[in-house]
Amino acid sequence: MGKTILNTRPETDSGDLDTILKQRGYDVCHAPMLSIDFPPLPADQPTINLDGVQAIIFTSANGVRAFTRHSLHRGLPILAVGDATAKTARAAGFATVYSANGDIHDLAGLITRQISPDDGVLYHPAARKVAGDLGTMLAAKGYVINRHTLYEAHAATSLPQPVLDGLHGETIRAVLFFSPRTAETFVKLMERHNTKGALTNVTAFCLSPAVKDRLASLAWHKIVVSAEPTQESLLLELDNAII
The missing domain is CATH 3.40.50.10090 (Rossmann fold)
Structure with a gap:
């Protein structure tokens, strides 16, 4: 499809999600917002x-x-x-x-x-x-x-350069968020990198309304909340969206 999805999950939880996204035809890039110790x-x-x-x-x-x-x-x-x-x-x-x-x-x-x-x-x-x-x-x-x-x-302290390039170059079309703290960390890093304006063509997909609330300060193209707080429901929202 040529649509790149940003996976923000910790490395410990990313493997299965990456596989599923690729099977659905998406390209995937990574910016874990949390590292697990x-x-x-x-x-x-x-x-x-x-x-x-x-x-x-x-x-x-x-x-x-x-x-x-x-x-x-x-x-x-x-x-x-x-x-x-x-x-x-x-x-x-x-x-x-x-x-x-x-x-x-x-x-x-x-x-x-x-x-x-x-x-x-x-x-x-x-x-x-x-x-x-x-x-x-x-x-x-x-x-x-x-x-x-x-x-x-532990919250990430920076965004990888390929992710910043993908946001500025508009190749990243969607970001997946599974927890409020992940969303909070992403907002802080966008502010730290002065890239808050790079999301006007990017859709945020959120597992719950609580996750959405943490992203409200950023100017997204759209914020989509999963009908149910499950990974499969969130991915169905992604599949059905025009991104």
Whole structure:
């Protein structure tokens, strides 16, 4: 098609998306807005304690990757935010995996349907910064969530020169955004590079309204929000758009 799509996902999440985009006929370039770091556990807590835990919550594939670096335990049920995260959990060896196929609000609904708060704690391996407070959402219903920081997402400090060239040369026609923090980082980098005016022919595709809100300060050709907060829904929006 000759239409280049900018993939802003972290390197850890880019491989499958790149393959799908290329299969759909798009050219792909990369500017990961976040890099993922998996630090060692602290010396005073060298292992993950799952005593009293009835299920594990994964809000990203990186949560799966972080947990499996530190624990061989695969016996607990998994409650995953979406299908991609659920797929990563199954590939890591978890047998009982439920997917909310959506966002954190859908995940909260899945938890209340599948899990009784009387049966134990929910363990949530997470990033230092999280998009949404699942614990607060569920506390009123009696759920106790042990959120454990196991990885960090560091914001990029610059845009690659090929990406800047593609934006100025109008070869990049669309940018995919999967999280509010990714969108925030992109806005900051566009301002830092003084390239805010290079997006008038570029369409932003956002996984949710919360992502769209972070991009409002930039002059896009158009901002499209996915009908559902899933990768496949977002890619359907891309396929159906005129870019």
